[in-house]
Amino acid sequence: MAAPCDWQTVRKTVKERGQYLLEAGIWSDCRFIVGTEPHQQVFEGHKLFLAMSSPVFEAMFYGGMPEKDPIAILDVQPDAFRALLEYIYTDRINLSSFDQACELCYGAKKYMLPHLVEECTKYLWSDLYPKNACRAYEFAKLFEEPVLMEKCLNIICNQxxxxxxxxxxxxxxxxxxxxxxxxxxxxxxxxxxxxxxxxxxxxxxxxxxxxxxxxxxxxxxxxxxxxxxxxxxxxxxxxxxxxxxxxxxxxxxxxxxxxxxxxxxxxxxxxxxxxxxxxxxxxxxxxxxxxxxxxxxxxTMNQRNDPMYNSLYMGNPAMDTSRTSMIQYQPGMNVFSEEGSNENSNKYYCTREMLRVTECMNTSVLDCAVTFTCDKNICVFGIQVPAQTIIEEDRQVAVGASYAELLYAHLLDADGSRLTYTHFTSRVNYRSLINISFNRPIYIQKNKVYKVGVVLHKMGWYTIGTYTLQSTCNGVVFTFGQGQNCDSVRDGLIRSIIFSVPSSNQNNMSNCSVCAIPGVPV
Missing domain, CATH: 1.25.40.420 (Serine Threonine Protein Phosphatase 5, Tetratricopeptide repeat)
Known part of the structure; x- marks a missing residue:
């Protein structure tokens, strides 16, 4: 689309100019295919604008493994993605319904836009009724929003x-x-x-x-x-x-x-x-x-008089409700490349040794997790999980066939505090292994207990297994099942942990550091 001559001179603010770029599509250098058929829509964007607002978009466009254009986003509704782009380009947030706030909050979580998450959560808080309390509870539970969960349970119990x-x-x-x-x-x-x-x-x-x-x-x-x-x-x-x-x-x-x-x-x-x-x-x-x-x-709890609500939302407007601001990285750390000149950029796969193989049917939502410790300080990048094996019982699929996988993965500390997470949606081959990269790599301290988990949302059959309690990779010894009863269904889908070994394996934060948030355990 050809832009009118000197269009910049009649737009006084950055948000006005951003709005024009978004609507006109001039200079766009990336495309998104959003939603599922028959309601898919194509959006054009500007990598710089997107990366300025979201570390996920930054990794997507300027990381070691940039996404190929066009980028398919199947798990976000087109209207919600349009609202997300409008926020990125203009800082404008237009919330008009409970459903819209849920969908937009999902997208804001996925692309790590904490202020937008906070605004969506505050809107959901203010728009709770018996009709939507259960759905809001499920939403809050999935995205680990304890204050909203408590409010929903109060409405459920009172009405x-x-x-x-x-x-x-x-x-x-x-x-x-x-x-x-x-x-x-x-x-x-x-x-x-x-x-x-x-x-x-x-x-x-x-x-x-x-x-x-x-x-x-x-x-x-x-x-x-x-x-x-x-x-x-x-x-x-x-x-x-x-x-x-x-x-x-x-x-x-x-x-x-x-x-x-x-x-x-x-x-x-x-x-x-x-x-x-x-x-x-x-x-x-x-x-x-x-x-x-x-x-x-x-x-009932009154949001305006409730001290928990006021301290979490009203008294701390800069609070990152996605809790991803706890991790910071020093300039120059190359965390997205598979290979590099220094040891920090090399990724290794600690693959658990399988003793026995079976299959598990996911009929709705399947939550799997395993605790672990390691004997050295490392940085965890993600996990590896198996893709589906068959569509239905006794129904085989052709070699090379694929499907659209949808899952959520996270890493927790011993207290259950979330350190990092990601929402994964992409087409994958049946009977393959899926590499899941967290939104941010996390510094892991030796001999401390952590928990890595995945929530599967696609119905189908998955390969699970029982494993040895210890695995060694690149000189690092991983011990699994710490502090929990070993259950092959609960932990059997976590196949590998993807990690790197810092060059100076001391108990310090020279490359990765955890920034404490007042009142939030880390």
């Missing part, structure tokens, strides 16, 4: 009847159902409110051919690890959390006793125990034996 009656409750993740049913304080009339909600949820998803929730009987929803003792939750897991013993015999007989969600023997045993606390028939295995009614909270 439980309204939350359960909303049609949106039928679409929440099953893990959220279990969290709600676990709460000691719920503002419900009786446990029948919970039973009616899970009945509606079960009917909806049992009739949906594409449901991502488990069936009541667990058929098709469970899978075993190499020990043969791992399964996915079922509807029965939620039902067992209901405090049936707080009901009257009449209320139980007219409600749950007529439901197909309970077996005849379970109905009989529950009714006997409701009728008499000294019944000779025990409660069904795993069912709640509590006779205490849930507590009711008397008041």
């Amino acid at each position: 439980t009847v309204e939350v359960l009656s909303e049609s949106s409750f039928d679409d929440v993740e099953f893990s959220t159902i279990l969290t709600v049913f676990d709460q000691e304080s719920l503002n419900i009339n009786s446990e029948l409110d919970l039973f009616n909600a899970i009945t509606r949820y079960a009917n909806r998803h049992s009739q949906s051919s594409g449901a991502k929730v488990p069936r009541l009987d667990g058929i098709g929803s469970s899978t075993s690890n190499t020990e043969g003792n791992t399964r996915y939750p079922t509807f029965k897991d939620a039902i067992m959390k209901i405090r049936f013993l707080t009901l009257t015999p009449k209320a139980f007989a007219e409600g749950p006793a007529s439901s197909t969600l309970l077996t005849e023997s379970e109905k009989f045993a529950i009714l006997m125990n409701i009728s008499s606390s000294s019944a000779t028939v025990p409660m069904p295995s795993g069912f709640s034996t509590s006779r205490q009614h849930r507590q009711k909270k008397s008041s």
Whole structure:
């Protein structure tokens, strides 16, 4: 597009000139294909503008392994990406709906724009209602926003009847159902409110051919690890959390006793125990034996008067809610190149020695993690995980076939504080190994416990394994499973740790340093 002559002279501010560059597309030197078919859109951008605002874009365009043009971004909605570009070019933030704020916050997290994350989070805080509290909780849980999670749980516990009656409750993740049913304080009339909600949820998803929730009987929803003792939750897991013993015999007989969600023997045993606390028939295995009614909270948190909210958001406007500002690097450190003249730029793969191989089916979201220590100071760049093996059970794929992978990976310290993370979305080949690079490499101190994890969002089969507890690479000894029970499903997808060895392997921060944030453990 040809620009009018001297267009710069009539635009007084940088944001006005940035807005014109974004809209006109002149001098653009990169393109993005955003979203999925049939709603994909192409955006043009300017590498310098993008890299000035985002360290992820800086690595993407000016790192050791620059991305090829056009760049596919499948996990961000076009409208959210347009809003993200508008923020980068003009500092303008236009939030008009809860859904938009969620989508924009996802993009801001992915490209490490902490001020935009903060504004989106504050908007979500101010726009919470029973209709969206569960979805906001899931969003906050995924992106590790504890203040927002607490606020959502307060709304869920204080306005439980309204939350359960909303049609949106039928679409929440099953893990959220279990969290709600676990709460000691719920503002419900009786446990029948919970039973009616899970009945509606079960009917909806049992009739949906594409449901991502488990069936009541667990058929098709469970899978075993190499020990043969791992399964996915079922509807029965939620039902067992209901405090049936707080009901009257009449209320139980007219409600749950007529439901197909309970077996005849379970109905009989529950009714006997409701009728008499000294019944000779025990409660069904795993069912709640509590006779205490849930507590009711008397008041809700008010964001304007809540000290936690004020200290985290209002009193510290520069706070980086993504917590990635904890790591700083000295000028001249080449952290993105695979090879280089100095030792810091060489990457090594500590590949865990596999003892036994099996496969695991991801039906919705699969969270895998492993703790580790090493005997030398190192810098961790990322991890290596296996791609899917097959699309469906007993269905093979052609050699060289690919699919769009979507996952989230992070590195935590011993206290559970997140040190770095990344959102990975790209086409990968089946039966391959995927290299996942964190947004920033992290300095790891010897003999300290760290935890590396990955959350898979694509349904399909993955290769897992059991491994030896120690692996050695380039003179560094890694010890895995520190401080946790070894579980092959939980840690079996972490194949390798990608790292480098500092030239001066002393206990100092000459190349990488952790900057403490007041009140935040590091």
